[in-house]
Amino acid sequence: MGLLLCIVAVFLQFSLGFSFPLRFNQTTGHFKILQVADMHYANGATTKCLDVLPAEFATCSDLNTTAFIERLIHAERPDFMVFTGDNIYGFDCNDSTASQVAAFAPAVNAQIPWAAVLGNHDQEGNLNRMELMQHIVSMDYTLAQINPPLASLTLPSEGHHYECGLASSIDGYGNYNLEVGGAQGSPLANKSVLNLYFLDSGDYSTVPGIGGYGWIKPSQQLWFSQTSAQLQAEYKSDPTSDNTSAPGLVYFHIPLPEFIAFSASNMTGGKQEGISSADMNSGFFTTIREAGDVKAVFVGHDHVNDFCGELSGVNLCYGGGFGYHAYGMAGWSRRARVVMATMGKDDNGGWVGVEEIRTWKRLDDDALTTLDEEVLWNPSVTHS
Amino acid sequence: MGLLLCIVAVFLQFSLGFSFPLRFNQTTGHFKILQVADMHYANGATTKCLDVLPAEFATCSDLNTTAFIERLIHAERPDFMVFTGDNIYGFDCNDSTASQVAAFAPAVNAQIPWAAVLGNHDQEGNLNRMELMQHIVSMDYTLAQINPPLASLTLPSEGHHYECGLASSIDGYGNYNLEVGGAQGSPLANKSVLNLYFLDSGDYSTVPGIGGYGWIKPSQQLWFSQTSAQLQAEYKSDPTSDNTSAPGLVYFHIPLPEFIAFSASNMTGGKQEGISSADMNSGFFTTIREAGDVKAVFVGHDHVNDFCGELSGVNLCYGGGFGYHAYGMAGWSRRARVVMATMGKDDNGGWVGVEEIRTWKRLDDDALTTLDEEVLWNPSVTHS
Known part of the structure; x- marks a missing residue:
């Protein structure tokens, strides 16, 4: 029975493989991702804001978070949205399901494909982490997955299968990857030219004697490493390939210890907390x-850090605090991070692989001010 | 065919499971391990010593390394020996097979069960890392394995099997574990009361842009984590269990970055290099x-560091440089680390689980001086 499921899953994977739900724009060559970090959504209108100016407090609620998302969608028209955890603030939620519905509603209503991972606060309400992800994957327009499909764990180098074993034992809920197809009508249309990885960075340590986060x-x-190897092998195996790899972007909630490597001299953006x-x-x-x-790696968790820095060729970026029912700094605008990848063109004007990944932030002020725009990567620049 | 191999492997594992090749002594309750780090063996009598006193140089060769092992075996009568890598210095070896035969000969000749892992220098001769391990596991009295048997990767928590997949993909050569059975005639005779883990810490980074060691x-x-979980579940499932875990010891070559945590104030032994x-x-x-x-974790690699320090309840220990064709310090004796685990006794004088793990070093001087004896662990002491 397990083997049958495997075969079905493999069949589905291959038969559906070429209908990418995410794809670069045929006209512009762009693919734009809006990251929303730490909404801390609870019950909507009755959930008040934290750390806003006194004049703002009386009328400020979760609805300001919703309004900010809606304005951003209108202004940026992203191809895809990622919610990087602490999407809801479970402890204050009357009902976690309702809070998730309300929190993700702007993406659903705008019919924008979206993904989500969990932070450390989501599960503090009436749903545990597995239940939260089960609910998320049932929602409209989401591409989130609970964990990798069983049959995806083939090792390309040796042709061995995990035979449906590893997926049942992977830690956490919300480890998955998404492929972004090349522009329609180009030789790259049937190929992932940008790979997105999502991981569950956990909540808190469960190891006796060790405190802190997961x-x-x-x-x-x-x-992750097997999936990356498989995607790289697939990219290179195609005759249209230039023997490089499609760039990858990783999203999760809790920053890696290596985020400590940055200070004003080697980052773009702000670091206002540890x-x-x-x-x-x-x-x-x-x-x-x-x-x-x-x-690049994109996290949330530290609301008033919003920098990007490059370490050993990998950009480590914060999204910046988004939600109004989350700590922040009064007078320091809530914000979001946009990433735009762009395909290159060959001498004949045909699309080739991704040639640039750019990022900027948007502030929740009257002008939705754009801030700290920078090129994160292009194939010709070898970072230090 | 793969499935058949699995079934055979599972059968062998279960049918042989109770005949532990390693076992605590029925009379003393002891199990003693001799660690030999960094022999750097090459061609025997024609391979000269490094960093010895001028008066010693003329007559000093690999044979001094052999003589030191033989003296130690005679003095300590270990139940088991572990060679923690850089067993041979491949670059200087006429023939790596012959060098390994000579290097491990004292253990083989004394008929002492032994294990080995590889360092960063072993593969510099005419055998690669896989071939070195293939040769090692063919030798007499060795308990070394190339990598875990295919069927050992069952997940006890869920009853799922890896179906022979992961073992074929594990990185490195020489990742395995050994179980040490309780004293014969006791209720623990059919049970592993001490678990030994061996890993291949690699040689050098193969990642572009990153130098240094593996x-x-x-x-x-x-x-490792699945094996540990399985062993802990087995220990606890037995009615004789006291719901703790059997202690584990880990052996490999290259120190973890966390070895940096120690200085004179919180370690026993010496730190004479980075x-x-x-x-x-x-x-x-x-x-x-x-x-x-x-x-406790035991490594080699840094010949003139020989300390143990405890970090978060885990002892991190160097073996201390053993081999004469390896850098050292003239006048600073070559040395080895001994670990002795001891079973406890209940009120009726029957053996119970391990109650103490002790270590000391032995110097290659006239007296084979014992140095830095200390208790690494006992169940009643919770380390900081």
Whole structure:
């Protein structure tokens, strides 16, 4: 029976493989991602704001968070949205299901494909982490998954299968990847030219004697590295390939310990609080670095840090605090991070692989001010 | 065919499970391990010593390394020996096979069960790392394995099997575990009361842009954590169990980055050079800490460091440089580390689980001086 499920899953994977739900724009060559970090959504109109100016307080609620998302969608028209955890603030939610529905509603209503991972506060209400992800994957327009499909764990190098074993044992809820197809009508239309990885960075340490936040475990790292290897092999196996890899972007909630590497001299954006990573280094930066395809990592968690810095060729970026029912700084605008990847063109005007990944932030002020725009990566620049 | 191999392997595992090749002494309750680090063996009598006093140089060769092992075996009568890498210095070996035969000969000749892992120098001769381990496992009295048997990767928590997948993909050569049975005639005779883990810490980074030494990868860490979980579940499932875990000891070559945590104030032994760990932290200390059963980690690599220090309840120990064709310090004796675990006794004088793990070093001087004896662990002491 397990084998049958595997075969069905493999069949579905291959038969559906070429109908990418995410794809670069045929006209512009762009693919734009809006990251929304730490909404801390609870009950809507009755849930008050934290850390806003006195004049703003009386009329400020979760609805301001919703309004900010809606304005951003209108202004940026993203191709895809990522909610990087603490989407709801479980402790204050009357009903976690209703809070998730309200929190993600702007993406659903705008019919924008979206993904989500969990933070450390989501599960403090009446749904545990598994239930939260089960609810998320049932919603409209989401591309989120609870965990990798059983049959996806083939090892390309040796042709061995995990035979439906590893997926049932991967740590956490919300470890999955999404492929972004090349522009329609181009030779890259049937190929992932940008790879998005999502991981569950956990909530809190469960190890006796170790406090603090959770971390990404070996099972998740092995899934990530095998998935990356498989995607790179697929990209290179195609005759249209230029023997590089499609760039990868990684999204999760809790910053890696390596985020500590930055100060004003080597980052873009602000660092107004400490790096609240786990107390232990679980090595995921090393695993990312070894995989080789990842150009940037995007997290949330620390609301008043919103910088990007580059370490050993990998950009480590905060989204910046988004939600009004989350701590912040009065007078310091709530904000979001946009990432735009752009395909290149060959001499004949045909689309080739991704040639640039750019980022900027948007502030929730009258002008939705754009801030800290920068190029994160392009193939010709080798970072230090 | 793969499935058949699995079934055979499972059968062998279960049918042979109760005939432990390693076992605590029925009379003394002791199990003693001799660690030999960094022999750097090459061609025997024609391979000269490094860093010895001028008066010693003329007559000093690999044979001094052999003589030291033989003296130690005679003095300590260990139940088991572990060679923690750089067993041979491949670059200087006429023939790596012959060098390994000579290097491990004292253990073989004394008919002492032994294990080995690889360092960063072993593969510099005419055998690669896989071939070195293939040769090692063919030798007499060795309990070394190339990698975990295919069927050992069952998940006890869910009853799922890896179906022969992961073992074929584990990184490195020489990742395995050994179980030490309780004293014969006691209720613990059919049970592993001390667990030994061996890992391949690699040689050098193969990641573009990252130099330095190798590290323990997610596939190895996942194998380790699953093996530890399985052993702990087995220990606790037995009615004779006191609901604790059997203590674990881990052996590999290259020190973890966490070895940097120690200075004179919080270690026993010497630190006379830097900690030559990998440039990246791959998180194995976190994985060890999370597993919960490991009381001590033993490495080599830095010949003139021979300390033990305790970090978050886990002792991190160097073996101390052993081999004469390895750098050292003239006038600073070559040395080895002994570990002795001892079973406890109940009120009726019957053996119970391990109650103490003790260590000391032995110097290659006339008296084979014993140095830095200390208790690494006992169940009643909770380390900081």
